Amino acid sequence: MRQPSASARISLSALAWIIGAIVFFPIFWMALTSIKTEAQAISSTPLLFFRPTFANLASMLESGDYLHFAANSIIVSIGSTAAALVLGIPAAYAMAFYPTHRTKNLLLWMLSTKMMPSVGVLVPVYLIFRDVGLLDTRVGLVAIYTLANLPIVVWMLYSFFRDVPHEILEASRMDGATFLQQMVFLLLPLSAPGIASTGLLSIILSWNETFWSINLTSSEAAPLTAFIASFSSPEGLFWARLSAASVLAIAPILMLGWMTQRQLVRGLTFGAVK
C-alpha cells in the first residue's frame, strides 16, 4: 500500500495514542491507586504525582487471604483446563480425522450447549452440589468450569487438527504405527501450538469466570473473582487496598493475554478469522 505522508502518519498516530490512553486509562489509574495511601486514593483532586508506597501491595501479598484465593484461582483454572483437554483432544481428533455425516451437527450441538444460560441451570446445580457436598469445593468448581469450557476447547482443537495433513498420519499407519504412536509422535507435536493456545484460552476464561464462582463458593474454594467481589460491600471500601488486590488479580492473566493475542484470535473465532 502507498505510504501516507509523514504529517498524516504523525497526526493519525497522535489520534491513536490518545484513544489508546483513554481505553487503557482505568487500568493505569487502578495501578496508580494501588501505590497510593488510602488518604491519597480518595483525595478529591486526583493525584498524578506523589511519593509511591508499596505497602498495599506488600500487605496484600503477605496476608494469607490473597494467597489463599490466588491459589484457588490457579488450581481451578489449571485443573479445569487439564480436564477439558483430556476430554477434548480425543473428541476433536475423532471428528477431525474420522468425520461422518453427523460430525457437523455434533459440533453445532456442542456449541449450542454453550448457548444455554448458566442461570437456567443454577438452581439444580446448586441443590445437587449442596446435597453431595460439592458446594464451596475446588473439585466442584473444576467440574463446572470443565463443562463450561469443553465445547469451546473441542471446537478450537478441531479447527487446529484439521490443518494437520491427513497424509502424514495415513503414511505412518501404512508403516505400522499404532494409534497411540500416531497420537504421541505425530499429532501432538504437529498441533502443539494449537493445543497450547487452546489451553491458554481455557485458563483465561476460567480465571475470569464469575457467575459460578460467586454462586457456588463462599470462602474455602472461592477464587480471586469472588474475593474481589467481596470488596463491593461497604466495609470493603478501601480503594488503595482494592486496587492493590485488583492489580495482583489481573496481572498474570493480562500478561498471558498479551503474549498470546494472535493465537487467541484464531481460537476465539474457531479458526474462521486468521
Added chain:
Amino acid sequence: MAFGSEAQVGHGGKTGGHGAAQARLMLSPTVIVLLIWMIVPLVLTLWFSFQRYNLLRPAGGFVGFDNYAYLLEGHDLWRSIWNTVLLVGGVLIATITFGTLSAVLLNQPLIGRGILRLLYIAPFFVMPTVGALIWKNLLLNPVTGLFAWFAHLLRVTPIDWFSNVPLLAIGIIVAWQWIPFATLILLTALQSLDQDQMEAAHMDGAGPIARFRYIMLPHLARPISIVVMIETIFLLSVFAEILVTTSGGPGIATTNLPFLVYKTALLRYDIGGASAGGIIAVVLANIVAFFLVRSVATSMER
C-alpha cells in the same frame, strides 16, 4: 474454514470400520458428559419450575404453571427481559461501531503500533469484578471519582451514574470490556485484506470512505457476524458487573434475567419461581441461538 469439504467427509469411510469404531469411542466421553450436563440440570429446572418449593418452607407440591403465571403477571420479569435486551443490544452496537473504527485505525502504519495494540486489547483480559469495581469507585463515583472531578473543572454538577442512569453506567463498563474483543478480531481480519485490491481501488480514484464502504466492510461481514455470536453468548449472562455495582437496583432498574433468577433463588430462596425464570431465560437464549448458530454455520461453510 471450519467445516470439511465433501471429499474429506468421505475420508472416514476409506480408512475402514476399525478406525471409525475407535473414533466413536474417543468421542463418547465428551458427548456423554455434555449430554448429561445439558439434560439433567435442565430437566430438574423444568421439574422445579412446576413445584411450590421454598428452601425455608420445603413442603410444596405440584402447582402447575403457577410459578410462570406469577412471573408473567409481575412487572419484574418483563422489566428484566427488557433490561437484558437493552444491555445486549446497546453493547453490541457500541462494540461493533468502536471496534471497527479502532481496527481500521490500528491497521494504519502508526508509530508504536505494537504497544498501541496492547493498550487497546487490555480491558478484555480484566476480570469482570475488577473492571466493574474500578469503574464504580475510582471513575464514576459522584464524589471522589475522576469523572466528578472533571465535572467540577467544567463547572457542571457531576452525574450520579448509578442512581440516575444505572443501566447506561453498566453498559459503559461492559462495552469497555468487550470493545477490545471486537477490535482484536476485526484487526486480524483487516490484516488479511488483499492490499493489491485496496491499491487498485486507490488508483481508480476511490477515496478512503469509498474504500471502507466497498472493500473493507464486505471483507469484515463474516468476522462481524462471529463477534456478534460470541458476544451475544456472553452478554446474555452479564452478572458480575451488576452484582458489584448496583445489585440490580435502584429498584429493578438494572436487573437482567440472570440477576432476577439469582435474586429469586439465592436471596428469596424461592426455588420454584427461580426455576421458572431460568426456563424463560433458556427459551429466550434458544430463540437467539437458533438464528445465530444457523448464520454462523452458513458463514463458515462459505
